[in-house]
Amino acid sequence: MNDQPQARSPAHDLAHLDRRSFLKTGVGGTLLLGTASVAAGLGGCATAPAGSQDDVGARTGAGYQFRFLTRDDIQLFEALLPAMIGPALTEEPRARRVAMTSTIERIDAGIYKFGPANQRELRRLFDLLNFGVTRVTAARVWSSWPNVTTAEADAFLERWRTSGIGLFNNGYIALTKISNVAFYGHQDHWHLSGYPGPPQWAVDALPHIKNA
Amino acid sequence: MSLTDRIARGLEAGWNVTDGATLVKNQTHEADVVVVGTGAGGGTTAEILAKSGLSVILVEEGRLYYRKDFKMDELTSYANLYQEGMSRVTRDGAIAILQGRCVGGSTTVNWTSSFRTPEQTLTYWSRQFGLDHLTPDAMAPWFDGREERHSMAPWHMDPNVNNDILRQGCEKLGYQWQIIPRNVKGCWNLGYCGVGCPTNAKQGALMTTVPGALDHQARLFHGLRADRLVMNQDRIDHLQASAMNADSVTPSGVTVTLKARHFVVAASAIGSPGLLLRSDVPDPHDRVGKRSFLHPVNATMAQMPEKVDPFYGAPQSIYSDEFNFKHGVDGPAGFKLEVPPLHPALSAGVIPGHGRPQIDAMADLTRTQSVIALVRDGFHPESPGGTVSLRDDGSPVLDYPISDYLWKGLRQAYLTMAEIQFAAGAKRVRPVHLDSDWYSSWADAKAAIETIAMAPHRTRLFTAHQMGGCGMGAKPQESVVNGFGEHHHVSNLSVHDASIFPTSIGANPQLSVYALAARNSTRLAGKLAG
Numbered sequence: 001m002n003d004q005p006q007a008r009s010p011a012h013d014l015a016h017l018d019r020r021s022f023l024k025t026g027v028g029g030t031l032l033l034g035t036a037s038v039a040a041g042l043g044g045c046a047t048a049p050a051g052s053q054d055d056v057g058a059r060t061g062a063g064y065q066f067r068f069l070t071r072d073d074i075q076l077f078e079a080l081l082p083a084m085i086g087p088a089l090t091e092e093p094r095a096r097r098v099a100m101t102s103t104i105e106r107i108d109a110g111i112y113k114f115g116p117a118n119q120r121e122l123r124r125l126f127d128l129l130n131f132g133v134t135r136v137t138a139a140r141v142w143s144s145w146p147n148v149t150t151a152e153a154d155a156f157l158e159r160w161r162t163s164g165i166g167l168f169n170n171g172y173i174a175l176t177k178i179s180n181v182a183f184y185g186h187q188d189h190w191h192l193s194g195y196p197g198p199p200q201w202a203v204d205a206l207p208h209i210k211n212a
Numbered sequence: 213m214s215l216t217d218r219i220a221r222g223l224e225a226g227w228n229v230t231d232g233a234t235l236v237k238n239q240t241h242e243a244d245v246v247v248v249g250t251g252a253g254g255g256t257t258a259e260i261l262a263k264s265g266l267s268v269i270l271v272e273e274g275r276l277y278y279r280k281d282f283k284m285d286e287l288t289s290y291a292n293l294y295q296e297g298m299s300r301v302t303r304d305g306a307i308a309i310l311q312g313r314c315v316g317g318s319t320t321v322n323w324t325s326s327f328r329t330p331e332q333t334l335t336y337w338s339r340q341f342g343l344d345h346l347t348p349d350a351m352a353p354w355f356d357g358r359e360e361r362h363s364m365a366p367w368h369m370d371p372n373v374n375n376d377i378l379r380q381g382c383e384k385l386g387y388q389w390q391i392i393p394r395n396v397k398g399c400w401n402l403g404y405c406g407v408g409c410p411t412n413a414k415q416g417a418l419m420t421t422v423p424g425a426l427d428h429q430a431r432l433f434h435g436l437r438a439d440r441l442v443m444n445q446d447r448i449d450h451l452q453a454s455a456m457n458a459d460s461v462t463p464s465g466v467t468v469t470l471k472a473r474h475f476v477v478a479a480s481a482i483g484s485p486g487l488l489l490r491s492d493v494p495d496p497h498d499r500v501g502k503r504s505f506l507h508p509v510n511a512t513m514a515q516m517p518e519k520v521d522p523f524y525g526a527p528q529s530i531y532s533d534e535f536n537f538k539h540g541v542d543g544p545a546g547f548k549l550e551v552p553p554l555h556p557a558l559s560a561g562v563i564p565g566h567g568r569p570q571i572d573a574m575a576d577l578t579r580t581q582s583v584i585a586l587v588r589d590g591f592h593p594e595s596p597g598g599t600v601s602l603r604d605d606g607s608p609v610l611d612y613p614i615s616d617y618l619w620k621g622l623r624q625a626y627l628t629m630a631e632i633q634f635a636a637g638a639k640r641v642r643p644v645h646l647d648s649d650w651y652s653s654w655a656d657a658k659a660a661i662e663t664i665a666m667a668p669h670r671t672r673l674f675t676a677h678q679m680g681g682c683g684m685g686a687k688p689q690e691s692v693v694n695g696f697g698e699h700h701h702v703s704n705l706s707v708h709d710a711s712i713f714p715t716s717i718g719a720n721p722q723l724s725v726y727a728l729a730a731r732n733s734t735r736l737a738g739k740l741a742g
Contacts, residue, residue: 083566084566084570085566085567085570085571086567087567087568087571106287109291110287110291110297111297111299112459112461113291113296113459114296114297114299115296115297115299115461116461116462116605116607117296117603117605117607117609118296118300118301121305154566154567157566157567161564162646162647166304166667166669169646169670170305170306170669172646173305173564173669173672174305176564176565176566176570177561177564179566180560180561180563180565180566180570181287181290181557181561182287183560184556184557184559184560185555185556185557185558185560186287186557189556190556192571192574192575193560193575193577193578194575194577195523195555195556195577195578198283198402198404199402202284202400202410203284206410206411208279208280208283208410209283209284209410212283
């Protein structure tokens with residue numbers, strides 16, 4: 001990379017140089033993520049899609065069947081979304097909860113359509129974040145996600161955004177992109193961007209949309 | 213209403229169209245030619261061959277979506293019409309790949325820009341790759357023909373504000389700009405080309421060549437994934453394919469065997485090398501998947517004092533080639549300047565950020581303008597492109613390292629785009645980059661861009677143009693197919709898509725694909741009839 005400032009290696013990244021250089025190689029990153037996935041399975045993390053299990057169903061509203069996100073993944077997003085989109089949401093608890101849960105459902109639906117290859121990539125990322133040892137070492141998040149405050153979630157996102165390690169930047173992009181698209185892209189939140197939706201005159205003139 | 217729709221009418225009239233998801237038992241079919249892919253290359257090929265009287269089977273991994281499905285809705289369209297539900301990226305994740313996956317391929321979701329292959333590019337191919345027959349003069353009739361077939365003409369309405377700002381900035385700075393030719397007929401100027409045209413105005417493969425082929429008894433299988441071309445001695449005997457479930461994500465387990473005299477692969481610059489690699493088609497010089505190009509794209513965002521409404525109106529109508537060939541065809545990396553449409557989901561996915569800064573960036577969308585630079589890759593020793601290889605599951609993935617040569621071009625592009633936006637009156641400009649802030653003057657932006665880290669992931673990169681990987685050339689040591697798309701080593705195999713380009717194009721590639729496919733299919737039809 002030409003002209004990459006050497007100064008951008010914040011002390012709050014990973015403390016140990018040897019680990020840094022290990023992670024900087026794609027191979028090292030893949031190994032670490034792979035290890036997290038295996039360990040997550042052995043360690044009893046939820047590795048099956050959450051489906052519509054009762055405890056999840058109670059939080060996420062009736063009817064939606066999760067096809068990719070596990071219960072742990074859902075808790076991860078419940079911890080991260082307040083830092084990503086929280087300030088855009090109403091303070092009213094019920095409406096806030098509905099906006100959060102419907103966003104998580106759309107994240108799940110979107111990832112399902114990503115197909116097997118990118119689902120595997122995201123599985124590695126989510127396992128890395130959900131498995132205790134790697135959550136602490138790679139994300140430097142000390143509490144389990146249900147106990148993470150919005151400020152801590154924001155600090156984590158900021159660490160991965162500003163990190164000098166490409167793998168973490170990539171993780172940041174993956175987490176924020178799927179969340180931002182699922183949130184701002186939905187009709188319920190178009191008002192946040194001032195997007196009025198498709199022109200009404202065109203909708204009225206197109207029976208396949210108007211009568212849908 | 214259904215009778216006025218080209219596809220609905222054809223289906224009612226008895227077109228031979230099969231949805232792979234409906235198949236319940238393994239089966240075998242046979243035709244003169246099997247064409248893999250229904251995009252710019254496959255559609256053109258199928259129509260020309262079918263019209264010449266040959267029996268044709270078209271194979272499409274994506275599904276058949278048409279006007280009834282195109283409701284100007286981003287989330288549904290990105291999930292259904294794009295490769296990997298719009299999540300496709302290069303191997304390290306650094307470049308987001310926008311690519312269609314449906315009947316009509318990327319022409320169903322592109323922004324309709326229709327450029328001839330630049331003369332400099334054709335001349336370079338002739339010089340570097342021995343493609344003497346592809347001179348601008350020799351290609352002119354094929355461009356003429358395809359421009360007519362797809363109703364391509366310079367956009368006749370006023371550009372939307374988003375595009376006009378590019379025009380104004382260029383005008384102020386003395387940079388050249390021009391009006392983009394578009395492939396539309398009776399366009400309503402809505403702005404939803406990228407999510408499937410809701411009015412059938414777009415004259416992509418879906419409204420032209422695919423119906424043309426089906427009218428001439430071609431058979432279309434959609435929701436059918438081409439797994440493997442199976443050789444018998446030195447010829448391809450059949451294509452092995454897997455039916456996909458209706459979700460288009462998982463195969464159903466039903467397999468389809470397609471036998472033919474000739475096979476045309478037009479599965480895109482990622483899909484075609486993938487299919488050839490999976491098939492172990494002879495590749496003695498290890499050329500399949502090599503020299504893959506992307507027109508790497510970077511972008512800047514501007515906050516304008518006036519309303520832009522960048523989600524409405526023809527998405528691309530103004531371009532500038534001021535910097536495309538400025539330093540020669542093979543000098544420092546040149547770039548074409550264009551404008552992207554900005555709908556909320558696309559914008560939220562492109563602008564990197566979270567929390568308050570992201571909320572603020574999205575809140576100003578109605579006054580946001582964006583310029584993109586398409587870097588012309590593949591014309592310089594330090595721009596050798598990327599490599600398509602197979603993942604463990606057999607799916608193709610593109611590894612695309614970005615050289616210092618390209619970083620230099622991308623940095624120059626950031627500078628140029630910011631300068632243009634300020635010249636057009638922008639209040640603030642922000643490169644789409646993880647480290648970038650908003651800058652409120654050209655001087656501030658210039659100083660920041662000159663030192664900003666040009667690095668994977670931090671510099672947000674995109675591509676809508678995948679090219680190469682089955683490059684054409686006179687020498688088998690350096691290429692996969694000859695100048696007619698004919699495979700160097702397998703006599704009944706041709707490649708008719710953007711994968712045969714030996715470099716990038718230096719312009720949006722659909723017309724280059726249409727024209728070469730038309731030329732090569734006309735020759736193929738003659739050979740197979742003889």
